[in-house]
Amino acid sequence: MAEARMPxxxxxxxxxxxxxxWTGAADGKFLLQKCKSCGKVQFFPRVACVDCFGDLDxxxxxxxxxxxxxxxxxxxRNPAFKDETPIYYINVILDEGVIVESKLVGNTKxxxxxxxxxxxxxxxxxxxxxxxxxxxxxx
Amino acid sequence: MRRTKxxxxxxxxxxxxxxxxxxxxxxxADAIRDxxxxxxxxxxxxxxxxxxxxxxPDYSPHVAEQLGLEVDWVLNGDYGGAGxxxxxxxxxxxxxxxxxxxxxxxxxxxxxRSTPTQRQLEYQRGxxxxxxxxxxxxxxxxxIQRLHMEQYGTTLEQIGKIxxxxxxxxxxxxxALFREPMSMQDYLNxxxxxxxxxxxxxxxxCSGAECVMLASEEKAKQITDKLVYLVTDAEIxxxxxxxxLPDKTTFGQKVVxxxxxxxxxxEDIDLFEIYDDYPIAVMIQIEDLGYCKKGDGGKFVNAHxxxxxxxxxxxTGGGELSVGQAxxxxxxxxxxxxxxxxxxxxxxxQVKKAERALVTGIGWLNYGRNLGTTAALVMERRK
Numbered sequence: 001m002a003e004a005r006m007p008x009x010x011x012x013x014x015x016x017x018x019x020x021x022w023t024g025a026a027d028g029k030f031l032l033q034k035c036k037s038c039g040k041v042q043f044f045p046r047v048a049c050v051d052c053f054g055d056l057d058x059x060x061x062x063x064x065x066x067x068x069x070x071x072x073x074x075x076x077r078n079p080a081f082k083d084e085t086p087i088y089y090i091n092v093i094l095d096e097g098v099i100v101e102s103k104l105v106g107n108t109k110x111x112x113x114x115x116x117x118x119x120x121x122x123x124x125x126x127x128x129x130x131x132x133x134x135x136x137x138x139x
Numbered sequence: 140m141r142r143t144k145x146x147x148x149x150x151x152x153x154x155x156x157x158x159x160x161x162x163x164x165x166x167x168a169d170a171i172r173d174x175x176x177x178x179x180x181x182x183x184x185x186x187x188x189x190x191x192x193x194x195x196p197d198y199s200p201h202v203a204e205q206l207g208l209e210v211d212w213v214l215n216g217d218y219g220g221a222g223x224x225x226x227x228x229x230x231x232x233x234x235x236x237x238x239x240x241x242x243x244x245x246x247x248x249x250x251x252r253s254t255p256t257q258r259q260l261e262y263q264r265g266x267x268x269x270x271x272x273x274x275x276x277x278x279x280x281x282x283i284q285r286l287h288m289e290q291y292g293t294t295l296e297q298i299g300k301i302x303x304x305x306x307x308x309x310x311x312x313x314x315a316l317f318r319e320p321m322s323m324q325d326y327l328n329x330x331x332x333x334x335x336x337x338x339x340x341x342x343x344x345c346s347g348a349e350c351v352m353l354a355s356e357e358k359a360k361q362i363t364d365k366l367v368y369l370v371t372d373a374e375i376x377x378x379x380x381x382x383x384l385p386d387k388t389t390f391g392q393k394v395v396x397x398x399x400x401x402x403x404x405x406e407d408i409d410l411f412e413i414y415d416d417y418p419i420a421v422m423i424q425i426e427d428l429g430y431c432k433k434g435d436g437g438k439f440v441n442a443h444x445x446x447x448x449x450x451x452x453x454x455t456g457g458g459e460l461s462v463g464q465a466x467x468x469x470x471x472x473x474x475x476x477x478x479x480x481x482x483x484x485x486x487x488x489q490v491k492k493a494e495r496a497l498v499t500g501i502g503w504l505n506y507g508r509n510l511g512t513t514a515a516l517v518m519e520r521r522k
Contacts, residue, residue, distance in 0.1 A: 051381045
């Protein structure tokens with residue numbers, strides 16, 4: 001098994017559906033999908049509106065929101081992440097009204113409480129093409 | 140929906156092992172052998188076969204070929220932890236339609252490393268969850284548990300009471316991997332895995348398999364005098380999927396419960412085999428199924444005795460939390476324990492009045508919401 005040989009931190013396997021998102025992220029933008037028919041905003045990237053099945057546009061989110069819930073990961077699924085533990089894995093409600101899963105970074109993360117305001121920061125990875133949309137406590 | 144002509148006629152189990160690397164196929168075979176012994180059925184009478192496993196590439200025709208089953212109906216029943224109940228529903232449909240009169244449904248897993256193992260993470264789990272270093276299902280359920288605790292004041296002691304009661308149920312179950320009593324201190328002091336989920340909130344992965352046999356009423360009467368009828372069953376996949384701000388603490392079991400209890404009365408259920416990948420999942424299902432208001436699950440478990448001797452017996456053999464989780468056999472464990480109880484075969488942990496059992500399954504922890512698949516059924520012993 002490849003994983004057993006050399007554990008590496010997981011990276012997205014970019015596909016046709018979410019490629020615009022990752023291109024945006026590399027550019028410092030958090031992109032969401034918006035339905036051309038009903039206007040619904042959605043995440044994660046899909047091929048059609050989850051509500052009315054309409055065609056989709058990409059819009060840029062403000063990148064701000066609040067902590068909906070969080071957990072401190074002591075045992076990551078992929079052991080390559082062990083050096084980052086505890087990982088502050090979070091659900092954020094973006095101001096556009098969608099839940100996004102991510103992690104909290106920055107030196108104030110230990111103070112996190114439910115409802116805290118957060119803003120997106122893009123974290124570099126071992127692949128220069130890929131930046132991960134993480135969050136920091138705002139203010 | 141209401142069923143009238145479908146019966147459970149037997150079940151089979153294997154030993155559970157935390158180490159065994161015997162092939163998953165041999166586990167399936169052992170579970171089926173156990174059921175054949177119990178029922179006296181000849182293997183050739185089995186005309187329907189379903190397999191529920193994450194061991195890839197164990198697709199159902201391949202497994203059927205390996206086990207030498209020539210069948211008129213075959214199913215790859217992989218619906219996560221709901222795979223047991225959802226496979227029963229599909230087999231019952233096939234029996235009611237007259238395609239088959241006898242089916243064996245198997246769930247199992249092993250640590251066999253010599254064959255290709257787990258399937259890949261689905262796209263959104265791989266690209267938008269795993270990349271942040273999440274801790275697998277433990278983390279996803281931890282997000283839900285923290286919300287439940289914050290929104291409703293649910294305490295660790297209330298959640299722990301479920302794990303402790305189930306451990307008590309497991310003490311006399313020879314199949315259970317954990318047969319040492321658990322105290323509240325043991326629970327609270329167990330190692331943190333993904334706050335607020337602790338070690339004793341988690342199931343122990345293991346090798347093992349479970350199976351159930353389903354037959355038409357006519358066939359069932361030839362096989363056994365312990366007739367257990369499938370009474371009603373329901374499922375929903377991807378509850379709240381189009382809601383970008385879903386209620387994470389309400390599962391699809393809310394809808395499933397409404398359907399189930401339009402056919403039978405809540406108070407007529409004698410025992411509850413509730414899918415228990417985590418104690419908080421049991422509590423939330425008790426709420427969703429309508430046994431108390433949303434958010435009152437903590438008060439409910441405080442007010443009831445959940446052991447097999449109690450007034451609200453839950454996971455009477457110890458559940459996955461104390462028996463172990465042999466991969467997707469997890470969803471079958473609850474079916475098999477319900478059958479043991481209704482047939483009066485749960486030696487050492489038998490519920491006194493065991494005529495009607497509710498069995499649930501939940502699976503597929505998903506992005507931003509909670510469970511992808513949710514299902515339940517009621518079975519009833521008739522003399």
